[in-house]
Amino acid sequence: MRAVRRAAAAAAVWGSVICSPASGQPAMADFARGAQIQLSGRGPVVRLVLPESVYTTVTRQDLADIRVFNRAGDTVPHALRHAPAPQAATTTLVGVPFFPLRRETPDETVLTQVAVGPGGAIVEVRGGTPPSEETVGYLLDTTSVKVPIDRLSLEWDAPPGTTFLARVSVDASDDLTLWRSVATGTAIARLQYGDRQLTQADIDLSNAALSTGGVRYLRLSWPKELAAIRLTGARLRPRGTAPAPEVTWTTRTGRPGGTAAVAEYDTGGRLPVEYVDIDFADDTDVASVVVRSRVGPEAEWQHVYDGAFFTAIREGTRVHNSPANVSLNTDRYWQVETTSQEGWPPGRAPRLRLGWHAHELLFVPKGDPPFTLAFGSVRAENAAAPVEALLAGLGTPEALARPEAATLAETRDLAGGAALAEPRPIRRIVLWTVLVAAVLALGALVARASRDMKTG
Numbered sequence: 001m002r003a004v005r006r007a008a009a010a011a012a013v014w015g016s017v018i019c020s021p022a023s024g025q026p027a028m029a030d031f032a033r034g035a036q037i038q039l040s041g042r043g044p045v046v047r048l049v050l051p052e053s054v055y056t057t058v059t060r061q062d063l064a065d066i067r068v069f070n071r072a073g074d075t076v077p078h079a080l081r082h083a084p085a086p087q088a089a090t091t092t093l094v095g096v097p098f099f100p101l102r103r104e105t106p107d108e109t110v111l112t113q114v115a116v117g118p119g120g121a122i123v124e125v126r127g128g129t130p131p132s133e134e135t136v137g138y139l140l141d142t143t144s145v146k147v148p149i150d151r152l153s154l155e156w157d158a159p160p161g162t163t164f165l166a167r168v169s170v171d172a173s174d175d176l177t178l179w180r181s182v183a184t185g186t187a188i189a190r191l192q193y194g195d196r197q198l199t200q201a202d203i204d205l206s207n208a209a210l211s212t213g214g215v216r217y218l219r220l221s222w223p224k225e226l227a228a229i230r231l232t233g234a235r236l237r238p239r240g241t242a243p244a245p246e247v248t249w250t251t252r253t254g255r256p257g258g259t260a261a262v263a264e265y266d267t268g269g270r271l272p273v274e275y276v277d278i279d280f281a282d283d284t285d286v287a288s289v290v291v292r293s294r295v296g297p298e299a300e301w302q303h304v305y306d307g308a309f310f311t312a313i314r315e316g317t318r319v320h321n322s323p324a325n326v327s328l329n330t331d332r333y334w335q336v337e338t339t340s341q342e343g344w345p346p347g348r349a350p351r352l353r354l355g356w357h358a359h360e361l362l363f364v365p366k367g368d369p370p371f372t373l374a375f376g377s378v379r380a381e382n383a384a385a386p387v388e389a390l391l392a393g394l395g396t397p398e399a400l401a402r403p404e405a406a407t408l409a410e411t412r413d414l415a416g417g418a419a420l421a422e423p424r425p426i427r428r429i430v431l432w433t434v435l436v437a438a439v440l441a442l443g444a445l446v447a448r449a450s451r452d453m454k455t456g
Contacts, residue, residue, distance in 0.1 A: 028069050032376030032419040033057050035408040037068070039369060043404030048361045048373065052250055053411045056269030057376035059420060061330055063359065065380040070367030078363035082272065093153055093235035094145050100231070101137040101219075134227065140218040140234050148239040150206040152183075152218070155233030158190060165189040165312050166226055167319060170203060171219040179219060187319035191286060191310060198286075198308035200321060206239070247275060247355045254352060257335055260343025265334040265352045272330055275355030277323040278309050281348040286310040288339045291324075293331035301335055309350075323355060362403055373408060377419045 028034060037048060050063075058065050068078045142149075152170065170183040182205055189200040222231070250271065254263030267273075276291055288308045292301040304326050311320045334352055338344055365371060 025075060026067060026377065026380050027073060028067075028372060028374050029415050030377050030379055030419055031065070031067065031374035031414050032416055033411055034372050034374040034414045035411045037369075037371040037373055038407045038409055039365070039371070039404065040406060041404045042365060043402075044364065045403040046363050046365050046371075046406050047403035048363070048406045048408065050359045050361055051408060051411070052248065052271070054373075054375050055271045056267070057420075058270060059376060059378050060380075061270055065377040066361070066373070066375045067380065068361070068363045069372045069374060070365075071370060072367055074367055076363050076366045076371065078361055080359050080361055082357065082359045093237050095233060095235045096145065097141045098220075098231060098234045099139045099141075100135045101139055101222075102133045103136045134224075135222050135230075137222045138220045138231055138234070140220060142218055142236060143216050145215075145236055145238070149215070149236045150204070150239040151237040152203040152205060152220075153235045153237065154188065154201045154203070154220075154231060155235075156190075156201070157230045157232050159228055161192075162228060163190055163192050164225060164229065165191060165310070165319065166223050168203070168223065169221045170205070172215045173217045173219065174215070176217055182215075182218075185319070187312075187321075189310065189319075189321075191308065198310060198321065202322075245357045248358050249275075249353055249355045251279065252334070252352045252354070254336065254349040256349070257337075260346075261340065262335060262337045263344055263349035263352075265336070267332050267334065267354065269332060270330045271354055272328055272356045272359070273354045274326060274328055274357060275323040275353075276305055276326050277321075277353040277355070278336060278350040279353060280309075280311050280350050281345075282311075283318065284312045286312075287350075290337045290339070291326075292335040292337070293329055294333050294335075295331045297333060299333075302331070304329060304334075323353070374414060377415075378422055379419070 033053065035051075035053075037046070039046065054063075054066065063080055066078070066080075068076045070076055140152075158164075166188055167185045168183075168188055169181065169185065171179040172182045173179045183203050186203045187200060188203070189198060191198040220231075220234075250267075252265040252267060254265050256262070257264035273293075278287075278289065280287070286308065287310075289306065290303070291305040293304050294301050305324050307324060309321050309324075311318065313319075334354075336350065336352060344350070361373070363371075
């Protein structure tokens, strides 16, 4: 019976060895690529924005195969956080009064007098010509908006079937005398393509110098090609208190996808895509498309987005649609299908542009520099900690709000492709062979003990 117990114990030991994952801390040689971290200071917490090369190298969707090493080759504590795409503004857009600016002759603007009431609000524009005359712009009274703004949204009345693509400009003033440009050559559009309609009625003012307070007046240009279009509403969106995170963009070239209407793209990795756009092969084009993605080459295509995209040249300036917002998508393979019966012209499929808000890696700089970011390994297990756990015990609640910024040097190979390949199963086969042999030996001992007991 002692022999039986020994055999059973041996089998259990070998089974635990085979079934348990490899233990021990990883080394830089376990990772495919890496880059030295260039510190700007030595704060308690360092912040690093992950570059595209990380997403196209890692093997884990949760970015578990990332480590930070110090000079001695020891790993240091780190955490990951993802800045999500800005949500649609929940603040109600503020409607503002507006007044048409009309012209009697090509070189004379008839705006003889503006009556301003208490607080600077415009109460009347006198001296204009009859409404049938040419409208060259609109004066917007924004004195009621006391906060910074980042977007102007227009509403208009257009005759049925009217389509247009035009450029407008916006100027700002505090006294109706001195004006400064806040948006130049911005495209507004109302396009029809088959049964789809594309409307671009928003003007981005986020890069304008309107961040220190409200602006009193805005002046919107109205080009000749919009003579049949009448402005019916103007609304402003207050600027958010937190700046929008920067968007990282990459571009992929398509290849034929089985039919003339389909182009397919390989991102090469797990990009956390939140925005989709296309670059047409021609300077002027418009197309209604369906965008799909899939995680692997054998998986089913999943719908991501459908809508119209356009690009055009107006007065020497390229105008383009705004990127489409999509749900966070880490699929590697993408597809763009046009609804046009002719499909994409041979060799003229558009390029696919993908945008995302990159993850931030926060780490505690323990040990001596230089520190190295290593990534891409089939053997690495998740070692990231929650952000709160990372900062616990530091005694600096402000560290998360103001971490020390860092950048990456040029990416280099560490173990290269060897770290991305699954290890050969020779060791596992040997261990399983030993385990099977132990189990067979155990069975033989049990059978022998059983015979001895019967004859005893």
